[in-house]
Amino acid sequence: MSSRAHADRSTAPLQSPSQTVPGWLLAAVPLVLLQPLLTHIATHVARSRPELFARLGPHTDKLFLIDPIDLPFVLLLRPNAARPYLQARRRFERPRHDATIAGTFLNLVNMIDGSLDGDALFFSRDLRVGGDTEAVVALRNALDDFEGSAFDAIVSAFGPLSAPLRLVVSSLRGMRKRKRHE
Amino acid sequence: MNNGGYTRPQLVCPAGTPAALRTAVEAGADAVYCGLQNATNARNFPGLNFTPAELEAAIAYAHARAAKVLLAVNTFPRAGQFALWREAVDLGARLGIDALIVADLGVADYAARTYPALRLHLSVQAGASSPEAIRFYCEEFGVKRVVLPRILTVAEIADIHRQIPCEIETFVFGNHGLMAEGRCSLSAYATGLSTNMDGACSPAADVHYEEDAARNLTTKLGPFVIDRFACNENAGYPTICKGRYLTDARNEAYYAFEEPVTLNLAGLLPDLMRAGVTALKVEGRQRSRAYVRAVVSAFRKAVDDILAGGEASLASLLALTEGQRETEGAYRSKTWR
Amino acid sequence: MGDRAVELTLGPVLFNWPADQWRDFYFRIADEAPVTTVYLGEVICSKRAPLFASHYEEVVERLSARGKTVVFSMLSEVALNLDRKLVDSVCASEDHLIEANDASALPRLQGRPHHIGPFMNVYNERSVAVLARGGAQNFCLPVEMPARTIRALCAGTPDLDATFEVLVFGRMPLALSARCYHARAHGRTKDTCQFVCEKDPDGLELRTLNGQPFLAVNGIQTLSYDFLNLIDRLQELQEIGVSRFRLSPHGCDMVRVATTFRGVLDGTLTAAQAAAALTGLNLPGPFSNGFYNGKPCPAGAILAHVKDAES
Numbered sequence: 061m062s063s064r065a066h067a068d069r070s071t072a073p074l075q076s077p078s079q080t081v082p083g084w085l086l087a088a089v090p091l092v093l094l095q096p097l098l099t100h101i102a103t104h105v106a107r108s109r110p111e112l113f114a115r116l117g118p119h120t121d122k123l124f125l126i127d128p129i130d131l132p133f134v135l136l137l138r139p140n141a142a143r144p145y146l147q148a149r150r151r152f153e154r155p156r157h158d159a160t161i162a163g164t165f166l167n168l169v170n171m172i173d174g175s176l177d178g179d180a181l182f183f184s185r186d187l188r189v190g191g192d193t194e195a196v197v198a199l200r201n202a203l204d205d206f207e208g209s210a211f212d213a214i215v216s217a218f219g220p221l222s223a224p225l226r227l228v229v230s231s232l233r234g235m236r237k238r239k240r241h242e
Numbered sequence: 243m244n245n246g247g248y249t250r251p252q253l254v255c256p257a258g259t260p261a262a263l264r265t266a267v268e269a270g271a272d273a274v275y276c277g278l279q280n281a282t283n284a285r286n287f288p289g290l291n292f293t294p295a296e297l298e299a300a301i302a303y304a305h306a307r308a309a310k311v312l313l314a315v316n317t318f319p320r321a322g323q324f325a326l327w328r329e330a331v332d333l334g335a336r337l338g339i340d341a342l343i344v345a346d347l348g349v350a351d352y353a354a355r356t357y358p359a360l361r362l363h364l365s366v367q368a369g370a371s372s373p374e375a376i377r378f379y380c381e382e383f384g385v386k387r388v389v390l391p392r393i394l395t396v397a398e399i400a401d402i403h404r405q406i407p408c409e410i411e412t413f414v415f416g417n418h419g420l421m422a423e424g425r426c427s428l429s430a431y432a433t434g435l436s437t438n439m440d441g442a443c444s445p446a447a448d449v450h451y452e453e454d455a456a457r458n459l460t461t462k463l464g465p466f467v468i469d470r471f472a473c474n475e476n477a478g479y480p481t482i483c484k485g486r487y488l489t490d491a492r493n494e495a496y497y498a499f500e501e502p503v504t505l506n507l508a509g510l511l512p513d514l515m516r517a518g519v520t521a522l523k524v525e526g527r528q529r530s531r532a533y534v535r536a537v538v539s540a541f542r543k544a545v546d547d548i549l550a551g552g553e554a555s556l557a558s559l560l561a562l563t564e565g566q567r568e569t570e571g572a573y574r575s576k577t578w579r
Numbered sequence: 580m581g582d583r584a585v586e587l588t589l590g591p592v593l594f595n596w597p598a599d600q601w602r603d604f605y606f607r608i609a610d611e612a613p614v615t616t617v618y619l620g621e622v623i624c625s626k627r628a629p630l631f632a633s634h635y636e637e638v639v640e641r642l643s644a645r646g647k648t649v650v651f652s653m654l655s656e657v658a659l660n661l662d663r664k665l666v667d668s669v670c671a672s673e674d675h676l677i678e679a680n681d682a683s684a685l686p687r688l689q690g691r692p693h694h695i696g697p698f699m700n701v702y703n704e705r706s707v708a709v710l711a712r713g714g715a716q717n718f719c720l721p722v723e724m725p726a727r728t729i730r731a732l733c734a735g736t737p738d739l740d741a742t743f744e745v746l747v748f749g750r751m752p753l754a755l756s757a758r759c760y761h762a763r764a765h766g767r768t769k770d771t772c773q774f775v776c777e778k779d780p781d782g783l784e785l786r787t788l789n790g791q792p793f794l795a796v797n798g799i800q801t802l803s804y805d806f807l808n809l810i811d812r813l814q815e816l817q818e819i820g821v822s823r824f825r826l827s828p829h830g831c832d833m834v835r836v837a838t839t840f841r842g843v844l845d846g847t848l849t850a851a852q853a854a855a856a857l858t859g860l861n862l863p864g865p866f867s868n869g870f871y872n873g874k875p876c877p878a879g880a881i882l883a884h885v886k887d888a889e890s
Contacts, residue, residue: 115259115289174261177532183477183502188453194288194446201289204530205259318702322731348705368682368700371658374666375682382709393658393757421801422656424700426754427723427870428794431803434874436723439702460788467787483754487785487793491764491778498760498785498796572757579758579769 091133091148098135101214102144109213113141115202122195125155127162127188139199159191161199169229172203172214248515248549254312254411255538256527258290263300263311265531270542273310275343276300276527277441282330283314284345284367285527286441298337310340314527315353316365317441318346318424328352335360343389344368345424347382354383363387363411367424367438373405380408387411389523391423392505393572396513403518412514415537416525418505418571419443420483428482432464444481469502476567478502506568508544511554514573515545585817585844587837588616588744590697590719590827591652593752594797595627595776602634604828609638609645611834613841614826617642620652620669622680622698624759624798625662627774639675650676655698656755656799657683678719689713697721697746697825698755702728704735711741719744719825722751725873726812726819733820742822747809748836749827750782750795750802751869760796769799780830781863792864803875808866810857811850813843831860 105112113120116139126135136155138145149155161168167186170176178200181187189196206213215222215229255271257263266274277283279291292300301311313334319327327349334342335357342360344350345367353362366389370376379385387409390399403410421428426443430436433448450462457473461480468485471477478484483499505525507514514522522545524537544554572578589608592601608617619638621628642649651669654662663683670677670687678694679685694717695701695710701718710718720729720743733743759769761776764783776783782795782802792804806829809816813824824844826836839856842848848856857866867876 117288119288171530174531177530177536179529179533185457185459185471185473185475185477189451190453193449193451197287197446198289200530201259201287205261205289318700318706320728320731321703321735322728324703324705346700346703346706347709348703348707351705351709369656370682371656372663372681372683374663374684374686375657378682378685381686391658391757398658420758421754421756425656425698427721427751428754428801430723430870431751431753431875434870438700438721438723439728466791466793467789470788482794483756486788488788488790489764489783489785489796491783495788496764498764498794499756499758499801576770577768 091150094133094148098146098148102137102146104216105213106141106144108216109206110141112202112206113139115205116198119192119195119198122158122192123156124195124199125157125160125191126168127151127160128165128168129162130164139202157191159193159195159199160189161196162188162190166229166233170233171200173212174204174206178204248512249520250549251515251519251545252310252521253538253541253545254521254523255534256416256524256529257300257534258285258287258527258529259531260292260296260300262527262531262534264303265534266538267304267307267309269535269538271309271538273312273340273521274300274304275312275314275523277314277316278330278333280326280330281317281439281441282319282327284316284365284437284441284443285314286317287528288446290528294333294337297333297339301337301339305338312341312343312363313339314343314365315349316343316345316367318367318438319348320439324348324352331356341387344383350379350383350385358384361386363389364408365389365424366391366413369422369424371422373402376402376406376408380406387520389413392418393422395576396510396517396573399514399519399573400517409520410518411521411523412507412519413505413525414507414511414514414522414541416505417479418500418503418569419481420500426483429463432466432482434464444479449480476502500569501567503567503569505571507570507573508541508554510570510573511544512548515548584822586615586823587613587841587844588823588825589614589618589833589837590746590749590825591618591620591622592828593623593800593802594780594782594828594830595624595630595774596780596830597777598630598634601631602638604833605638606641607834608837609641609647612837614647614837616648616650616823618650618652618678618696618825621665622652622655622696623800624776625654625659625665626769626772627776627798628665630774648676650678650694652678652696653680653684655680655696655752656757657681658757678717679715685710685713692716695719697752702732704732707732707736707739707741711739716741717744717823718742719746719823722746722753722807723870725870726815727873729816729821730819743820744823744825745809745816745821746807746827747813747816747824748840749807749829750805750864751807752800752802753794754801756799756801759799760801761798764796784863795864803867803869804864805867805869805876806862806864807869808857809868809871810840810843810853812868812871813840829862831862835860 120140124137133148136147252272254273255266257274257276277291304311315330331353341363343363343365345365362385364379364385371391376388389411429443435445437443448464452460459471461468463480468480484502486495487498678696680696680698695715697719762772765775776798782797785794795802839853843853
């Protein structure tokens with residue numbers, strides 16, 4: 061066989077809880093408190109970056125279940141520019157959806173941000189995709205064309221809180237990098 | 243300048259979105275290829291490709307940075323629908339693309355007769371794998387460059403180079419389709435959408451991932467199971483030519499065509515450059531900016547190192563490869579066949 | 580449309596049959612099969628071509644003596660020097676019509692009447708015009724072209740002085756590769772194959788991991804598991820503008836297949852009678868109507884009328 065196998069490089073199973081997520085995120089945040097913030101993010105992104113939605117074509121009315129597996133909640137997203145919808149739900153609620161994207165919080169952030177390749181995460185089993193694959197591919201491609209950083213656009217929705225949030229994420233990335241090099 | 247004894251090859255890089263195009267140019271691409279948001283190109287995927295306005299802006303961006311933009315109009319029009327391909331050619335010519343990548347005889351004929359000054363590249367989808375076939379396209383349509391199918395050894399490429407009147411472009415990295423390009427109806431057989439006519443192999447709408455509680459992943463295309471991965475096994479796209487099957491000639495399921503692997507010819511770059519290859523092509527218009535940045539930067543550095551007379555020190559691209567495995571495919575040895 | 584003589588043709592044998600059996604097959608076709616044109620030649624693997632070389636002369640003689648037109652089909656994939664030499668040597672003969680299956684043959688055929696085979700990508704009016712300009716006078720269309728596209732192509736080429744041919748019987752050719760999958764299945768490579776493809780006269784079947792029959796491997800070629808059978812669409816195809824119908828040879832009784840198709844074309848058999856006549860051929864896969872309606876049915880979906888005839 062001419063190909064060089066590297067089967068031993070596979071990563072840890074998806075379920076193993078990440079050790080890099082700080083306690084305050086894992087704590088049972090009352091979702092009621094989170095919701096105004098999420099609604100604010102959704103409307104802010106829809107208003108400031110409408111071009112994101114053009115690429116989605118017929119998929120703007122699909123419901124995406126985004127599952128940051130190391131957080132105590134999942135997100136339901138309908139990327140519709142006119143009626144943006146982003147809601148946090150408890151995982152056990154199993155809300156109705158068209159497609160699922162699941163991965164660690166940091167992997168999801170890095171993918172949205174354009175610093176990690178979604179296909180590579182899928183190949184290494186660090187990203188799980190289910191349901192309407194076409195909708196997932198459309199969303200992935202739309203996010204990937206986001207001018208600058210999609211994550212920055214989200215973070216900027218936090219106004220005065222943007223700076224501390226950026227700090228948290230960059231320290232998360234730092235921890236992940238150190239962990240990799242151990 | 244002796245360039246280490248080599249002629250400087252062009253690095254031709256993929257862009258599925260304007261952001262990816264800018265990323266490729268920043269990472270050192272000499273030329274970027276892209277397509278429109280319809281069946282006229284072979285990566286007709288949801289959310290991908292360029293609107294006419296985006297293409298116009300992309301050309302301006304690239305040209306301002308001395309990079310070329312190639313437009314892939316490299317599918318085969320269905321009878322009765324030629325107008326869509328004609329419009330794509332017209333648009334490319336009007337916006338000042340640097341070359342048109344074509345596969346269909348009719349599209350090549352239209353472009354050559356309507357825009358004789360427009361540079362034509364023969365797409366890998368045309369499957370021109372012999373000097374005779376390539377010469378036919380050169381003589382009929384004035385093709386200036388052929389993108390060779392991924393079925394030849396480097397020695398065979400060098401041999402072809404001596405016998406044709408046009409430039410050669412070869413793939414150096416990316417998805418490694420096993421079937422002769424432009425001559426595969428497997429995906430069409432499973433989905434009803436033709437790779438040749440509709441521009442998508444394994445269209446996402448027909449792809450299904452099913453994962454059980456133990457994280458065993460079953461990948462399906464249309465009604466067919468293409469592969470199944472244990473929880474600790476790296477996965478691949480559900481493309482038929484990279485699936486696992488059962489047959490009476492074997493006791494166990496096996497990759498009947500090829501394992502999920504990615505082509506990586508980094509180790510063969512000096513040989514390819516010696517073989518007379520004008521342009522080195524990276525596959526992956528369907529991949530992300532992160533992929534484009536990593537692959538283009540690595541190959542830019544490798545080519546520059548070789549030209550400077552050094553060794554190509556290659557940053558590992560393995561993490562970006564399918565199944566996290568790479569291959570030199572047909573290029574190094576005939577035993578691949 | 581529809582005013583041309585309707586012809587039944589026999590495509591090239593795609594599989595590696597024992598040479599004597601291959602010769603006897605063509606002798607019987609010459610003597611008994613109601614086909615007007617027989618396509619002859621190795622289209623899959625240049626390594627196989629010498630196996631049949633000694634029989635060509637007698638086969639061509641017998642076919643011609645029985646009034647069949649012989650057309651030499653060229654290799655479908657031409658890359659190696661061996662492939663190129665084969666194409667060159669066949670094209671050098673001016674005695675017979677040649678069917679090109681790859682652009683490699685085209686420079687040798689320009690300005691001389693020739694056929695275009697189903698392995699060439701001819702999907703639209705302008706491609707047909709380009710090739711007709713060079714002397715092409717018959718086009719056997721790619722197997723993945725659905726009826727609606729064939730209709731558009733025929734309608735869009737009204738002044739064409741050439742004929743359209745469509746595959747109507749046999750496993751559907753789906754893909755070509757440089758790699759030999761027969762050799763691979765047996766742990767060998769193309770160079771060390773020892774002609775292991777001879778084990779499978781209709782191809783080596785591949786099943787999915789859940790046991791669903793899917794494909795058939797024939798050297799570097801991949802075919803469908805199911806057998807295309809458009810016997811109930813011949814009338815419709817004629818109305819569209821197709822005048823030649825191709826049968827692809829298999830290990831079954833091809834004389835019976837040809838006689839049945841001819842019967843339907845002549846109006847001496849109804850579709851139901853024909854379907855009944857085609858059951859019991861002992862094919863290693865079910866019938867299907869392939870890409871006719873665009874999306875193929877999964878293998879295992881048997882044409883309704885065939886099922887009826889069986890029950």
